[in-house]
Amino acid sequence: xxxxxxxxxxxxxxxxxxxxxxxxxxxxxxxxxxxxxxxxxxxxxxxxxxxxxxxxxxxxxxxxxxxxxxxxxxxxxxxxxxxxxxxxxxxxxxxxxxxxxxxxxxxxxxxxxxxxxxxxxxxxxxxxxxxxxxxxxxxxxxxxxxxxxxxxxxxxxxxxxxxxxxxxxxxxxxxxxxxxxxxxxxxxxxxxxxxxxxxxxxxxxxxxxxxxxxxxxxxxxxxxxxxxxxxxxxxxxxxxxxxxxxxxxxxxxxxxxxxxxxxxxxxxxxxxxxxxxxxxxxxxxxxxxxxxxxxxxxxxxxxxxxxxxxxxxxxxxxxxxxxxxxxxxxxxxxxxxxxx
Amino acid sequence: xxxxxxxxxxxxxxxxxxxxxxxxxxxxxxxxxxxxxxxxxxxxxxxxxxxxxxxxxxxxxxxxxxxxxxxxxxxxxxxxxxxxxxxxxxxxxxxxxxxxxxxxxxxxxxxxxxxxxxxxxxxxxxxxxxxxxxxxxxxxxxxxxxxxxxxxxxxxxxxxxxxxxxxxxxxxxxxxxxxxxxxxxxxxxxxxxxxxxxxxxxxxxxxxxxxxxxxxxxxxxxxxxxxxxxxxxxxxxxxxxxxxxxxxxxxxxxxxxxxxxxxxxxxxxxxxxxxxxxxxxxxxxxxxxxxxxxxxxxxxxxxxxxxxxxxxxxxxxxxxxxxxxxxxxxxxxxxxxxxxxxxxxxxxxx
Numbered sequence: 138x139x140x141x142x143x144x145x146x147x148x149x150x151x152x153x154x155x156x157x158x159x160x161x162x163x164x165x166x167x168x169x170x171x172x173x174x175x176x177x178x179x180x181x182x183x184x185x186x187x188x189x190x191x192x193x194x195x196x197x198x199x200x201x202x203x204x205x206x207x208x209x210x211x212x213x214x215x216x217x218x219x220x221x222x223x224x225x226x227x228x229x230x231x232x233x234x235x236x237x238x239x240x241x242x243x244x245x246x247x248x249x250x251x252x253x254x255x256x257x258x259x260x261x262x263x264x265x266x267x268x269x270x271x272x273x274x275x276x277x278x279x280x281x282x283x284x285x286x287x288x289x290x291x292x293x294x295x296x297x298x299x300x301x302x303x304x305x306x307x308x309x310x311x312x313x314x315x316x317x318x319x320x321x322x323x324x325x326x327x328x329x330x331x332x333x334x335x336x337x338x339x340x341x342x343x344x345x346x347x348x349x350x351x352x353x354x355x356x357x358x359x360x361x362x363x364x365x366x367x368x369x370x371x372x373x374x375x376x377x378x379x380x381x382x383x384x385x386x387x388x389x390x391x392x393x394x395x396x397x398x399x400x401x402x403x404x405x406x407x408x409x410x411x412x413x414x415x416x417x418x419x420x421x422x423x424x425x426x427x428x429x430x431x432x433x434x435x436x437x438x439x440x441x442x443x444x445x446x447x448x449x450x451x452x453x454x455x456x457x458x459x460x461x462x463x464x465x466x467x468x469x470x471x472x473x474x475x476x477x
Numbered sequence: 478x479x480x481x482x483x484x485x486x487x488x489x490x491x492x493x494x495x496x497x498x499x500x501x502x503x504x505x506x507x508x509x510x511x512x513x514x515x516x517x518x519x520x521x522x523x524x525x526x527x528x529x530x531x532x533x534x535x536x537x538x539x540x541x542x543x544x545x546x547x548x549x550x551x552x553x554x555x556x557x558x559x560x561x562x563x564x565x566x567x568x569x570x571x572x573x574x575x576x577x578x579x580x581x582x583x584x585x586x587x588x589x590x591x592x593x594x595x596x597x598x599x600x601x602x603x604x605x606x607x608x609x610x611x612x613x614x615x616x617x618x619x620x621x622x623x624x625x626x627x628x629x630x631x632x633x634x635x636x637x638x639x640x641x642x643x644x645x646x647x648x649x650x651x652x653x654x655x656x657x658x659x660x661x662x663x664x665x666x667x668x669x670x671x672x673x674x675x676x677x678x679x680x681x682x683x684x685x686x687x688x689x690x691x692x693x694x695x696x697x698x699x700x701x702x703x704x705x706x707x708x709x710x711x712x713x714x715x716x717x718x719x720x721x722x723x724x725x726x727x728x729x730x731x732x733x734x735x736x737x738x739x740x741x742x743x744x745x746x747x748x749x750x751x752x753x754x755x756x757x758x759x760x761x762x763x764x765x766x767x768x769x770x771x772x773x774x775x776x777x778x779x780x781x782x783x784x785x786x787x788x789x790x791x792x793x794x795x796x797x798x799x800x801x802x803x804x805x806x807x808x809x810x811x812x813x814x815x816x817x818x819x820x821x822x823x824x825x826x827x
Contacts, residue, residue: 325483342483342525345512365513366579378552378581384512385582388483389505389527432578452811455710456576 143225144241150233153220161239171224171233327388331356332400338387346390347371347382350397358398358427362458369457372428372435373397379435398427401434409477410434413470421461432457433471447472479521485530489655489687492528497657497685499524504687506548506584509575510591517599519592519608529584533689536560541695544653547586547688551641552577554585561809564693566700566719570644573704573814576711586688589642589652589668592679593635593741594713595624606632607676622779623715626771626787627740633676634777636738637669638713644702646735646743647719650693656686665691666735669742676741698723701798701808703790704737705816714738716787718794729753732795739774739787746770749791758799760792767791790816 144150152162161169221227226246234243327338329346331354338353347364350356350373362370364383371382374396401408410433413419420426436453447468459467486492496502502524505511514520533546536557543559554560555571571580571588597603597615604613616624616634624634642665650665668680682688700721706712717737723730732753735743749766756762767788774784793816796802806812 323482342481343478343515365516366509369576369578372578375581379578380582381509381578384509384579386483386505386508386512389508389529392530436577448812452710453577456578 141223143223146241146243148241150235150239150241151223153223155220161235164235165239166237169235171220171231171235325388328391329387329395330393331395332397333394340387342386342388344387345383346373346385346387346395349387350382356397356399360424360427362425362428367458368425368428369432370425370428372431372457374431374435377435377438379432396431398431401430408434409474410437410470413473414467417466417470417473418463419466419470420459420463425457425459425461429454429457429459429467433467436471437474478515479518479523481522481525483525483527485527487530489528489531489533489689492526492531493655493657493685493687495524495526496687500684502526502685504528506587507550507582508587509579509583510587514592514599518601519599528687533586539692543693545585545691545693547584547690549585551575551580551583551585551588555580560693563696564644564648564700565809566644566647566702566721567641567693568809569702569811569814570640570704570717570719572809572811573702573717574640585641585691589639589645589665589691590680590682590688591639594638595635596620598635607635607672607679610675610677617777620779621777622782623713623738624777624780625740626774626776626780626783627736627744628671629741629775630672630674630676632674633672633741635672635676635741637679637740637742638738639743640702640704640714640717640737642669643717643735643737643743644700644719645691645693646745647721647733648693648696648700649721649733650691652688653690653692654682654686654688656683658683660689662692666743666745672741679741696721696723698731699798699800701794701804702814703794703797703816704814705786705790709815709818710811716783716790718787718790719743720794720798722795722798724799727757729756729758729799734770734791734794736770736787736791739783746791753795758795758801760796760801763792763795764788766795 141151142148150161152160154160221229221231224231224233224244226233226244229246231244231246233241236242324339325342327340327349329336329338329349331350336354338349340349340353344353345364347359347361350359351361359373359382360370361383362368364371366381366384369381372379373382374380375385375390375393377394377396402411407415408430410430414426414430419429432454436450450468450471451464454467454471484495486495492504496504501522503511503520503522503526505525505527506529508529511520515522529548531548533548534553535544535546536549536554536559537544537546538559543564545554545560551571551574555568557568561568574580574588575583592598593607595605595607595616597605597619598608600615601608603615603619605616606612606614614631614633617631621634623636625636629635645665648665652663652665652668654661654663663681668682670678670681698721700719702717702719704714704717706714714737716739719735719737721733723732732750734746734749736746737743746766749770752766752769753762770791771784771788774787776784793802797804797813804813805815805818
């Protein structure tokens with residue numbers, strides 16, 4: 138088996154027994170997606186499980202004969218398993234598409250730390266283009282369906298690839314403690330007060346406040362820059378003080394008054410600093426602006442700080458990077474409000 | 478990020494008991510360093526015990542000095558009038574470190590427990606005995622420009638990144654802890670370890686031992702912190718220096734000096750301290766002490782620049798603390814501590 142050639146695009150896929158006992162051969166007549174998942178769990182991508190479910194529901198309710206992600210056509214496979222070896226993708230996240238005839242139409246390996254790119258998805262669609270499809274005539278209709286199936290499947294597969302899989306190279310090194318925690322990585326009930334509103338969420342404890350805001354509550358004003366506390370784009374207020382949402386676990390923000398950029402204006406009436414930013418052209422691309430505003434508004438509330446001098450403002454704002462270098466205008470806007 | 482169970486501790490006893498019983502459990506307070514390292518996969522706790530809610534948030538008068546609760550934020554400690562006036566170096570070290578946001582989040586007990594900023598420690602593809610004992614040290618033959626001059630070993634040449642720790646070492650603070658075997662006090666200069674052949678251990682704290690407060694002993698002299706970094710603000714020290722000076726008339730009664738950025742722990746200079754005691758302060762004296770202090774420095778391939786930089790910094794810190802040279806900014810602020818000026822400006826108007 139180990140000596141068997143790795144099936145490439147255009148090759149007939151070898152018959153294999155899937156973990157649920159189904160044979161690949163039995164799935165002929167339908168496209169099959171083999172998704173090899175790793176266990177690299179990334180809380181920033183956890184929202185994609187929602188996308189995954191939504192896609193399935195949306196396409197399912199449209200009444201089309203789409204792949205049911207719960208059915209056999211969907212295989213989330215251990216990237217450390219024998220099947221991964223057989224397909225030459227051991228230890229990697231990979232997506233392999235078999236057409237109705239059991240031929241490998243497309244295969245891609247997702248590099249560590251990367252997401253499946255839209256270009257790769259397009260390439261997959263191209264691989265299933267009816268114009269290049271091996272079948273014609275009455276089967277073209279079926280193929281049309283397959284293609285739409287594939288749109289669903291690929292998008293969902295992209296999500297799937299980012300989710301925890303069933304295998305891990307690390308599991309054998311893990312202590313019993315870690316294993317226990319891994320199997321018991323329960324979600325927790327998290328109650329957050331954001332811009333005066335109470336929210337109740339059920340979250341993996343690994344989720345950072347930043348991701349809870351953006352992905353769970355769709356408060357996307359708070360930006361993700363570096364995600365490691367180096368850029369300040371995710372600055373929010375916790376109990377009136379500036380803090381980094383990327384380095385705050387959501388579960389640890391309970392009991393605090395959280396203010397985000399969405400909570401700064403009063404309805405249509407801008408916060409004076411927001412108005413001053415407009416007045417002074419204190420941004421170009423605007424990506425760092427929510428963080429700049431949250432850091433600066435906290436600064437203005439802090440009565441212990443002498444913000445009259447531009448030097449003190451610069452020092453106090455040094456945690457907020459601006460790639461467009463709008464710094465002079467940002468400082469001017471802050472000074473304007475300070476003087477008002 | 479590795480999965481973990483989250484538990485919020487209601488009491489220090491409960492926190493200690495919970496962490497003690499699981500080898501891979503850890504405390505979390507401010508989280509500014511810990512969460513980042515968890516995201517990087519460097520820290521992989523199975524149980525995370527949140528001690529940020531414990532009532533250790535007071536700064537109180539204590540035996541003629543100050544007791545700073547473990548959960549006091551870096552910001553709150555830095556702007557406390559007591560800290561700023563009596564332990565100026567502590568405020569300066571805090572305010573010259575990190576950013577406002579991080580200082581608001583970070584706890585006083587957590588700051589000295591942050592891990593090294595050696596880039597190889599954070600890179601899972603590189604050998605690092607601190608991260609993975611026995612795997613080797615990529616920094617030894619790598620780009621070791623931010624690494625140690627003193628006390629390093631073949632296993633590890635990392636430096637400790639905390640500014641606060643340097644000031645606390647010079648002031649001989651005491652660390653109060655609660656551990657599996659009850660409470661104890663640790664002299665701050667004894668808290669951190671040299672790497673030896675166990676660089677994965679940063680401190681002498683036992684597993685499950687929780688810092689409950691940092692105690693500053695009575696001090697009536699002047700203290701000062703100076704820091705050199707690669708950019709004007711929001712960067713770790715290349716070299717830093719804390720001085721705690723007590724005068725007796727015109728003469729130095731006692732001076733304590735600690736360097737940052739040059740060793741696995743704040744590096745006290747007993748030889749230089751002894752040379753200075755009982756002497757009249759002068760630039761010549763300070764330069765002699767600085768030369769002696771760096772006599773046994775062992776530079777690596779890329780960090781020899783730290784020797785003249787450190788000598789000059791030490792001389793300047795002594796000159797400024799003793800009043801022979803003016804501070805660059807108001808005492809107790811980042812402006813006094815930042816060599817080369819602060820963000821956006823080179824010279825700071827007084």
